Amino acid sequence: MLYDSLKNVISNLHPPKRQEVEEILNNHVVKQTSFSNELYLCEKCYRIYERFNVNIDYDEDKSYVTEYECNKCGELLTGISEESIPSIPCANCGKKALAFHQTLLWD
Numbered sequence: 001m002l003y004d005s006l007k008n009v010i011s012n013l014h015p016p017k018r019q020e021v022e023e024i025l026n027n028h029v030v031k032q033t034s035f036s037n038e039l040y041l042c043e044k045c046y047r048i049y050e051r052f053n054v055n056i057d058y059d060e061d062k063s064y065v066t067e068y069e070c071n072k073c074g075e076l077l078t079g080i081s082e083e084s085i086p087s088i089p090c091a092n093c094g095k096k097a098l099a100f101h102q103t104l105l106w107d
Contacts, residue, residue, distance in 0.1 A: 006033045012052040017066055021054055028058040039085075040077035042070035046091040049077060 007025070010018055024030065038053040047070055056064040068077045080088075089096050 006035050006054065006056075009035060009052075012037075013054065013066070017054075020064070021056065021066075024056055024058055024064055028062070030056060030058045032057040039080050039082065040068055041080045041084075041088060042073060042075050042077055044075040045070060045073050046089050046094075047072055048080070048085070048088065048091075051077070053079070 006021070010021060010025075013021060034055045036053055037050055040049045040051050041047070042049075049068065049071075051068050052066070054064070054066045058064070069075065070077060086099065087096060
């Protein structure tokens with residue numbers, strides 16, 4: 001139920017990104033928002049990250065999408081799907097040996 005509103009989960013964003021989103025929410029006409037935890041890949045060093053993704057359509061024709069950089073090399077991260085994980089090389093050895101195991105945590 002916490003995820004019913006962007007304002008309820010805005011604390012999931014890193015402070016600089018949170019400030020960007022708050023500025024839009026407080027000072028613009030917001031038409032639509034969507035947000036979720038997503039997987040991201042650094043295509044340079046193959047590190048995988050989970051980040052909080054926010055999309056906002058606002059004013060007449062403007063949009064905001066969170067962008068993230070790799071903690072290791074600074075490359076812009078690309079969104080990926082869980083299905084693509086087995087085709088991603090290991091960040092340590094470079095072999096395509098990643099395995100994906102989905103778990104369910106329900107509280």
